[in-house]
Amino acid sequence: MTSPSRTRLLALWASAAVVLSACGGGSDGIPAPVQSPPPPASGTPPGGVDGGGGGGSDKVVPTATLTAPAALADDLTGTLQVTADATDNIGVASVEFQVDGITVGSPDTAAPYAVTVNTADHAAGQHVVRARSRDAAGNVSAWSAATVRFGGTTAVAKGFTKTDGWVSGLTSATAMAQLPDGRLLVAQQTGQLRLVKNGQLVPGPLASFTVDPAGERGLIGVAVHPKFSENGWVYVHYTAVDNGAHGRISRVTMIGDAAAGEEVLVDLPALQAATNHNGGAIHFGPGDKLYVAVGDNADRTQAGDLDKVFGKILRFNDDGSYPADNPYLNRPGQAKAVWARGLRNPFTFGIQPGTGTLYINDVGENTWEEINIGAKGAHYGWPATEGPTDDTSYTSPVFAYKQTATVPPGSGPGGFFTGQSIVGAAFYPAGGPFPAAYHGGYFFADYVSRFVGRLDPANGHAAYSFARLSQNPVDVLAGNDGALYVLGRASITRITAP
Ligand SMILES: [Ca+2]
Numbered sequence: 242m243t244s245p246s247r248t249r250l251l252a253l254w255a256s257a258a259v260v261l262s263a264c265g266g267g268s269d270g271i272p273a274p275v276q277s278p279p280p281p282a283s284g285t286p287p288g289g290v291d292g293g294g295g296g297g298s299d300k301v302v303p304t305a306t307l308t309a310p311a312a313l314a315d316d317l318t319g320t321l322q323v324t325a326d327a328t329d330n331i332g333v334a335s336v337e338f339q340v341d342g343i344t345v346g347s348p349d350t351a352a353p354y355a356v357t358v359n360t361a362d363h364a365a366g367q368h369v370v371r372a373r374s375r376d377a378a379g380n381v382s383a384w385s386a387a388t389v390r391f392g393g394t395t396a397v398a399k400g401f402t403k404t405d406g407w408v409s410g411l412t413s414a415t416a417m418a419q420l421p422d423g424r425l426l427v428a429q430q431t432g433q434l435r436l437v438k439n440g441q442l443v444p445g446p447l448a449s450f451t452v453d454p455a456g457e458r459g460l461i462g463v464a465v466h467p468k469f470s471e472n473g474w475v476y477v478h479y480t481a482v483d484n485g486a487h488g489r490i491s492r493v494t495m496i497g498d499a500a501a502g503e504e505v506l507v508d509l510p511a512l513q514a515a516t517n518h519n520g521g522a523i524h525f526g527p528g529d530k531l532y533v534a535v536g537d538n539a540d541r542t543q544a545g546d547l548d549k550v551f552g553k554i555l556r557f558n559d560d561g562s563y564p565a566d567n568p569y570l571n572r573p574g575q576a577k578a579v580w581a582r583g584l585r586n587p588f589t590f591g592i593q594p595g596t597g598t599l600y601i602n603d604v605g606e607n608t609w610e611e612i613n614i615g616a617k618g619a620h621y622g623w624p625a626t627e628g629p630t631d632d633t634s635y636t637s638p639v640f641a642y643k644q645t646a647t648v649p650p651g652s653g654p655g656g657f658f659t660g661q662s663i664v665g666a667a668f669y670p671a672g673g674p675f676p677a678a679y680h681g682g683y684f685f686a687d688y689v690s691r692f693v694g695r696l697d698p699a700n701g702h703a704a705y706s707f708a709r710l711s712q713n714p715v716d717v718l719a720g721n722d723g724a725l726y727v728l729g730r731a732s733i734t735r736i737t738a739p
């Protein structure tokens with residue numbers, strides 16, 4: 242059975258894409274963790290919580306209240322006056338303002354507290370405006386925040402450069418990965434692995450696989466082994482045709498600009514007749530473990546079934562065997578690979594540097610697009626629930642946005658974001674050239690609504706509009722040059738900071 246929504250990606254890939262207006266951002270606008278003054282200690286001056294102040298006896302934290310813009314203010318354009326009230330037992334020293342976690346202007350040292358923001362300097366869509374105050378002793382208030390939507394047509398924030406068609410000439414691209422030396426590997430649904438070298442698409446494939454490219458099948462995932470510089474291994478996920486259509490994980494060895502010597506590591510069970518919901522993404526996590534996203538193959542009953550590999554995140558050793566710490570090794574056959582379940586069509590996911598935590602993008606049915614935090618043994622609810630849930634049997638998404646606008650606009654968990662097929666996914670690395678507030682941020686995108694969003698783990702997983710696209714994205718990658726690469730079906734967009 243295949244509902245219209247279930248064939249969404251298929252239909253869109255097969256026809257001109259639906260263009261919805263891009264929207265931005267997450268809902269919560271949860272302020273940064275409140276920094277409390279240190280507990281009193283005899284003989285120790287209380288000092289400031291942010292390294293400021295010191296020496297005084299004032300332990301009373303000031304307050305700050307954002308007074309404009311109003312929460313859920315919609316379609317803000319032109320110059321925006323951001324204002325706040327602040328109080329303190331002794332005196333407010335200054336008020337600091339942010340947009341999306343980035344300081345705007347200088348701290349205002351005198352009431353009325355205000356800063357101006359040119360909305361055109363930010364990508365159209367959702368943003369979170371914040372204010373906090375500081376007293377002379379260095380005590381700092383909690384953030385007061387408003388989630389709003391900037392109108393207009395700005396594609397990417399001032400200071401960033403978006404280059405559409407940075408590479409073109411691709412055919413039915415689905416996924417990409419990067420080699421340590423910066424070369425990009427692009428998977429084409431029709432079975433060819435392409436190479437981008439020094440910003441140029443190398444003619445011809447570096448490797449080809451015999452695939453079934455029907456619907457959402459085909460070459461749908463590519464990953465580079467963490468020890469590539471030693472072994473040259475590149476891993477692929479594709480729909481093999483021998484002995485019936487089924488998912489396969491293989492690796493090839495790169496030599497120069499070519500790859501050869503396919504080793505088939507995993508042949509998953511046969512697919513049903515439906516050609517959609519195959520997931521696709523593969524990535525290496527800690528300990529050189531390979532994670533593989535597999536959709537429910539349009540049979541929702543499989544997603545929660547621990548004896549089935551569909552609707553799951555699977556986890557393998559780099560030779561295709563089952564890691565000794567997988568959670569369901571008591572299950573039959575290939576179910577030993579199951580690591581997490583209850584997913585519908587996890588087309589993409591990302592792995593957080595440092596923690597190794599998976600952020601899994603699950604394409605929803607008719608209501609929600611989800612970002613789920615990976616955890617061994619987790620059940621993400623499909624098909625029993627979709628979107629946020631209070632049912633403790635399931636792991637609720639850390640962020641989810643609706644497929645249609647809420648009433649009033651911006652209300653609800655997803656804020657002003659709307660979309661119909663979540664893709665991504667990339668964490669921006671520490672030390673990259675983007676402003677510090679971007680470091681550790683999680684970029685996601687929507688195939689239908691043509692936006693890139695930034696989820697902010699340091700600020701309660703608030704979500705902000707990052708870029709509007711002129712193509713339908715399928716994958717996002719933070720390059721080792723610090724640029725953000727957005728893969729479309731036929732081309733790559735490159736976004737850089739100064
Ligand atoms: Ca005070």
Ligand SMILES: [Ca+2]
Nearest residue numbers: 621622623628
């Ligand atoms: Ca879910």
